[in-house]
Amino acid sequence: MGYPYSHDLEVGTQLSRHFGDEKARTLEGWKELGGYATLPKALEMDPDAITEVVKNSGLRGRGGAGFPTGVKWSFMPKEPNGAHYLCCNADESEPGAFKDREILRWVPHLLIEGCLIAARAIRAQHVYIYVRGEFFPFSAILRDAVVEAYEGGYVGENILGSGWSCDVTVHLGAGAYIAGEETGLMSSLMGGRAEPWIKPPFPAQSGAFGRPTTVNNVETLAAVPMIVAEGADWYRQWGTEKSPGTKLWCCSGHLERPGTYELPLGVNLREVIYEVCGGAPNGKKIKAVIPGGSSTAMLTADELDCAGCYEGMAEAGSALGTASPIVMNEDTNIVSAMRRIAQFYAHESCGQCVQCREGTSWTAKILHRIEEGEGTGEDLDTLYHLCEQMTGRTICPLADSVVFPLLSSLDKFKDEYEALIKR
């Protein structure tokens, strides 16, 4: 695999410019490439001024939900009466998403700098970078970078002589998708099962270790240094009014050139799939695309002319999610693909809510039955009924995650289900 994939559309800001360059992994190499230039500036700024810049830039959370980052930061108490924490969510486990790992392994210092600036803005004293356990080769690179940053005086006591101190700890998870949900992440960080909790209390009131906490995605935090350095207007030259900036698109499935591409938000989805990624290999036609990671609604090949941004994908009846299109060619068995997705969520349900624990596993079982040719007409009704029961009735959105692709596949590819049932 080559990095970076070149294409006319590619933007190549600080986020992805140094992917593939091993020099960027070391402190010395990263400084030569212009790294850690923004931190001194941020150390001189008032924390609220940093939040203001990020708010004005319109940066939205890259973990899937798209909540405005600056607004999230502004929920943190302005006058701390104890510790504040920042959690960096590097538990990238959504099927289809593989963007954060590129940041972790190629530009770890960019992430550390982003974490520090964010920590300064929310008045946090400790940053926990929660990396999914499977990523230990990449976490080792990040861990070495953190140690180097400590030794270089960029992390720890009295950072760069500013009098401000902040620690960074890389924390390894151990294989639980649900730890990517922000409250699940904090449960896990505190030494528990990664079970999400009901909000309120919101993390900014009472999060990790009962203290005000902000949880941000890796890609969100990695975008912070360039925004603080160049300003909100500079960042807004890309993207749309409601979705400014650039985004790492990670494209997988039946594609000529799958991979991670940095593209402006608002880019046409059809262009991403056919131009950037070269469409399906071997001259096959594309049947369906799950545009934002496996938890978003399927689109048919005719529905791909939509703007690849938060509002554009919502208009198209799906969601941007993590901008991770999974492409399926004309030979794909939609029922089988859907069964595999349901199986993932059944495996990863934490088991707290009945609707999710039972709903996901029954969905997977019924889909498996249909796939094997043993389904009955009633099964489709049961699936619709399950979808209804699993929507919006649980602590976290894991159950909804299976409903979006399932309902859309039932609506758009009903003939495939029926063909298998009649057989």
Added chain:
Amino acid sequence: MGDQVKKPLHPAAACSQPFQVTDLRPTARLFDDPEGRDRLEKALSRYPEKRAALLPMLGYAQERNGWVSDENMAEIAGELDLTPAYVRSVATFYTMYNKHPVGRHLIQVCTCISCHLDEAEAVFERFLAETDTRSGEVSEDGKYTVIEAECLGACGFATAVQVNDRYFENVTPEQVPAILDELD
């Protein structure tokens, strides 16, 4: 990629040592030697609460022994002022802590959606056939355990396979024998 640093461990690194380096020594006690004490103390220094060192210590147990035994769980519970039952409830929640011994090479084949659209099932079957095992079993020579994994986060490089701490990407069934040779 992922080479271990040989100098003394920095406290900031204590919670993130790669685990699943599957060395099948009989489950050694964890905290009787200076190395174990050091790991525990450094991990504890990174969190405001003792309990938060639980995942790092379960990881350490696995790093040392290849799996997490009941004895190790009880030991960790003692050090962190938790009950063995609580430690077990956490350890069993996470799929990556092996609750029984595994082969020296733990082979995890991702069969989730993007890899499923590729040839993941065939790669998985080929690994089972070549190692002459059933899913989750330790091969007779103690070398291999093959299991299916949920999304390994390498969807653009399907089929993804993880062996201990190494990623193999764009794996086809035909490449399986060569990968196994490389592991020995």
